Amino acid sequence: MTKSSDVEPPVQGDVGPSPASLPHAAMPPLARQTAKMQPLQFSRRADAVPYETQHILDKMPAPIRLRFKPPVLENESADEYLMSFAMFADAVEPTNPFEWVLLKDYVDIEWEIQRSRRLKTAMTVAIRRAAILSVVRVVVRGDERTETDEELEAKAKRFVTRWETEDDLLNGLSDYIHDPRHHADDVTARLLAARSKELEFFDKSIAAGERRRNSLLAEIGRRREFQARLDERLRKASQRFAADRAIREN
Numbered sequence: 001m002t003k004s005s006d007v008e009p010p011v012q013g014d015v016g017p018s019p020a021s022l023p024h025a026a027m028p029p030l031a032r033q034t035a036k037m038q039p040l041q042f043s044r045r046a047d048a049v050p051y052e053t054q055h056i057l058d059k060m061p062a063p064i065r066l067r068f069k070p071p072v073l074e075n076e077s078a079d080e081y082l083m084s085f086a087m088f089a090d091a092v093e094p095t096n097p098f099e100w101v102l103l104k105d106y107v108d109i110e111w112e113i114q115r116s117r118r119l120k121t122a123m124t125v126a127i128r129r130a131a132i133l134s135v136v137r138v139v140v141r142g143d144e145r146t147e148t149d150e151e152l153e154a155k156a157k158r159f160v161t162r163w164e165t166e167d168d169l170l171n172g173l174s175d176y177i178h179d180p181r182h183h184a185d186d187v188t189a190r191l192l193a194a195r196s197k198e199l200e201f202f203d204k205s206i207a208a209g210e211r212r213r214n215s216l217l218a219e220i221g222r223r224r225e226f227q228a229r230l231d232e233r234l235r236k237a238s239q240r241f242a243a244d245r246a247i248r249e250n
Contacts, residue, residue: 053086060089061097064104071108073115081111092220099220106216113209120202127195131187135173136160 060068070081085107094100133156140155160169192199 052090053083056086056089057082060100064097064100068104071111076115081107084111094220095224098223102216102220102223106213106220109209109213109216113206113213116202116205116209120199120206123195123199123202124192127191128188131191132166132169132173133160134187136169139173 070078070085072078072081085104088107088110089103092099092103094103136156136159137152140159141152162169
């Protein structure tokens with residue numbers, strides 16, 4: 001057990017030993033956590049970390065850094081999130097812990113918005129491809145109905161490989177399709193209509209996220225306006241105090 005006598009008393013004019021120089025048991029709880037805390041680092045090599053990004057992240061207050069965790073999924077990049085966070089922090093320049101917390105919420109919501117947009121695009125692309133494949137099945141099947149589903153699927157894949165791009169495939173299909181209901185655009189429209197509620201979910205999620213994100217940015221602005229008014233009142237009060245004191249002394 002470390003005795004209090006093991007810690008040298010501060011000399012006159014000194015602020016005392018820094019937390020890093022204190023024995024671990026003598027540190028306050030927050031100081032012990034801060035001493036063990038590692039900087040928010042990228043997963044890449046240390047020499048590949050952008051200095052500007054790391055410098056901005058190092059400005060984050062210690063209590064917030066202790067609980068800082070990028071809200072990324074397994075297929076998402078924590079590096080990209082940290083770079084995005086640093087970019088917004090550089091633009092907003094948070095000045096106190098309240099603003100850092102609001103900024104973290106802002107970036108988290110923006111990250112969720114971008115994720116919802118990617119998922120909506122991925123679903124739309126998947127629906128489009130499913131529509132094209134269904135048209136291909138109609139073409140390769142023709143009037144025959146004796147093929148199994150596995151044989152039809154293999155035949156459709158062989159048909160698709162005859163073209164290098166999707167546009168070439170669509171142009172090639174137009175030579176085989178005579179019923180307008182089987183055109184890729186018509187099939188896509190029907191599939192999109194069938195999945196409209198799922199696509200609408202993404203639209204609502206994006207709109208709700210944008211409202212939350214904008215309200216957080218407005219909250220930062222309101223806090224700064226309040227702080228500016230408070231600083232101005234304190235400045236004027238200090239000036240009046242100095243003026244009154246000068247009058248009394250004279």
